[in-house]
Amino acid sequence: MKRKLFVASSLSVLGLTGCGSVGNAITEGPMHKVLPGAEAVSHALIGTHGLARTYADSEVSSEYRIDSLATPADSAYAQDARNGFRSFRLVVDGLVDRPQRLDINTLRGMPLQTQITRHDCVEGWSVIGKWRGVRLSDVLARAQPKIGARYVVFHCLDHDEQGTQYYESLDLHQAAHPQALLCLDLNDRPVAPDHGAPVRLRVPTQLGYKSAKWVSRIELASTYSALGTGKGGYWEDQGYEWFAGI
Numbered sequence: 431m432k433r434k435l436f437v438a439s440s441l442s443v444l445g446l447t448g449c450g451s452v453g454n455a456i457t458e459g460p461m462h463k464v465l466p467g468a469e470a471v472s473h474a475l476i477g478t479h480g481l482a483r484t485y486a487d488s489e490v491s492s493e494y495r496i497d498s499l500a501t502p503a504d505s506a507y508a509q510d511a512r513n514g515f516r517s518f519r520l521v522v523d524g525l526v527d528r529p530q531r532l533d534i535n536t537l538r539g540m541p542l543q544t545q546i547t548r549h550d551c552v553e554g555w556s557v558i559g560k561w562r563g564v565r566l567s568d569v570l571a572r573a574q575p576k577i578g579a580r581y582v583v584f585h586c587l588d589h590d591e592q593g594t595q596y597y598e599s600l601d602l603h604q605a606a607h608p609q610a611l612l613c614l615d616l617n618d619r620p621v622a623p624d625h626g627a628p629v630r631l632r633v634p635t636q637l638g639y640k641s642a643k644w645v646s647r648i649e650l651a652s653t654y655s656a657l658g659t660g661k662g663g664y665w666e667d668q669g670y671e672w673f674a675g676i
């Protein structure tokens with residue numbers, strides 16, 4: 431993703447062009463007033479809780495490509511990785527009634543979901559992986575978001591060459607999706623450092639850049655405008671669409 435920016439907005443509707451009549455109904459119908467553009471089309475086609483397709487074990491890709499900023503290289507991360515991330519705590523804070531600091535054992539003790547889904551990078555490649563993790567909604571429920579919370583912001587451990595940290599965000603509605611998982615395992619092994627260990631988000635209903643790796647803090651917020659340049663994510667700040675539904 432260090433290369434050129436593709437036009438994410440057109441990509442996110444590309445997969446839907448076979449359903450022109452639905453698209454027209456949306457742009458002309460009453461839903462158009464509720465949800466703008468691609469988001470309206472995607473919600474109409476898959477429903478607000480529409481599920482991403484799942485695959486068989488035999489369809490899992492033999493190699494899972496890597497696409498991100500560099501894996502955290504600091505000695506604390508490397509040492510914790512060697513120790514099974516014993517010191518790691520996933521912080522959940524912001525507009526919540528019960529801030530959380532969850533260690534890996536606590537996360538593994540929660541109900542684990544397994545899903546074999548396809549990861550679609552905005553640059554045009556896809557891989558199928560078997561992911562296991564806890565539902566994002568289960569983690570949020572423990573923290574009890576306050577009334578004013580609208581967004582779920584993922585703060586990550588990696589940063590670019592300028593020192594800018596990767597971050598992403600979903601709204602609470604997207605975060606409640608049953609396939610939005612905080613993943614601990616990929617293909618029956620703990621997620622490798624290069625794929626975002628120890629905890630990485632998977633949102634199979636949206637383009638790959640929404641699936642934040644190396645998540646260390648989940649912040650509930652009323653807005654994301656104070657972060658970065660205010661667009662809701664590292665790549666969004668550089669021109670990608672905040673809504674990346676596929």
Ligand SMILES: Nc1nc2c(c(=O)[nH]1)N[C@H]1C(S)=C(S)[C@@H](COP(=O)(O)O)O[C@H]1N2
Pocket residue numbers: 431494495496497498499550551552586587588596597624625626638639640641642643644
């Ligand atoms: N923290 C963080 N998360 C990230 C990225 C990143 O650079 N940093 N890249 C995104 C992009 S563009 C893609 S396609 C996927 C790639 O995940 P993978 O490297 O596990 O295949 O991670 C996403 N999540």
Ligand SMILES: [Mo]
Pocket residue numbers: 431497551552553638639
């Ligand atoms: Mo990507």
